[in-house]
Amino acid sequence: MAAVNVLHTAVSTGNLSRQDMLLWINSTLHLTYTKVEQMCSAAAYCQFMHMMFPGCLLLKKVKFNAKHEHEFIANFKILQLAFKKTGVDKTAPVDRLIKGRFQDNFEFLQWFKKLFDANFDGRDYDPVASRGGQASPAGAAQSVGAPRRTTATTSARVAPASKTTPSSGAVKSVFRCFFFFFFCYYFLYVFCFNFFLFLKLKWKF
Numbered sequence: 588m589a590a591v592n593v594l595h596t597a598v599s600t601g602n603l604s605r606q607d608m609l610l611w612i613n614s615t616l617h618l619t620y621t622k623v624e625q626m627c628s629a630a631a632y633c634q635f636m637h638m639m640f641p642g643c644l645l646l647k648k649v650k651f652n653a654k655h656e657h658e659f660i661a662n663f664k665i666l667q668l669a670f671k672k673t674g675v676d677k678t679a680p681v682d683r684l685i686k687g688r689f690q691d692n693f694e695f696l697q698w699f700k701k702l703f704d705a706n707f708d709g710r711d712y713d714p715v716a717s718r719g720g721q722a723s724p725a726g727a728a729q730s731v732g733a734p735r736r737t738t739a740t741t742s743a744r745v746a747p748a749s750k751t752t753p754s755s756g757a758v759k760s761v762f763r764c765f766f767f768f769f770f771c772y773y774f775l776y777v778f779c780f781n782f783f784l785f786l787k788l789k790w791k792f
Contacts, residue, residue, distance in 0.1 A: 590640070590673040593701040602697050605689075611700065616714040618722060626696055627687040628653040629662035629679075634718060635699065636669040639706045644669040651721035659685040675702065 603611065605623050612620050616634055626632065633649040644665050650658045663681045670677055677698070683691040 590675045590702070591705040592674070592676045593698070593705050603700065605693060608693075608696055608700065622689075623693050623696060624687045624689055626692045627684050628659050629666050629684070632666050632699060633662055633669065634714060635703055636666065636673070637717065638712050638714070639703060640669070640673045643672050646718055649718070651718055656685050677702075 608623060609620055612618060612626075612631055615638075616631055618631065620626075620631070628650075630649050630651045630653060633644060634646060636643055637646045649662055649665055653659055653662060660681060663679055663684070667679060667681075669675075670679075679695065680691065684695060
């Protein structure tokens with residue numbers, strides 16, 4: 588089960604583009620990743636290790652629906668233990684990877700792809716069945732920071748609308764005032780009409 592270690596540098600030849608990397612990830616593990624940054628959850632790395640070295644980790648412990656940094660860290664701990672168990676001479680820069688930045692995750696992914704090519708023997712593997720049907724969320728890598736900006740923007744847009752929309756209590760108050768003034772006007776009109784009618788009749792007599 589000992590792994591064949593690989594060396595990766597910035598000038599390594601044969602590196603794939605980000606589109607090619609995503610195609611490899613999605614086609615191999617039957618996922619729907621749209622960004623390299625989504626690898627920050629480490630779930631895919633754990634399954635690739637499970638694919639290369641069966642028994643090196645318990646895939647059921649991996650959180651494929653991880654959305655927060657503490658969940659990413661838990662997955663990376665599982666990955667690092669699998670590295671140690673199989674003799675992979677690499678320490679994942681967890682503090683940088685969990686931030687979901689492209690460059691850090693792309694460099695680590697390039698190295699991992701070379702590790703995979705050097706160690707996978709081509710055996711049959713059902714990725715969906717192996718992870719129990721779990722699928723990593725499409726926006727996992729954006730959970731750090733991005734959703735907060737979206738929520739704040741949405742709140743800012745909704746708040747003014749709530750101020751301009753009259754409440755049921757305000758509507759009732761308007762109707763009460765309207766009926767009150769209407770009643771007063773009607774009462775004054777009837778009073779004046781009867782008063783002038785009375786004067787007219789009295790004048791005749």
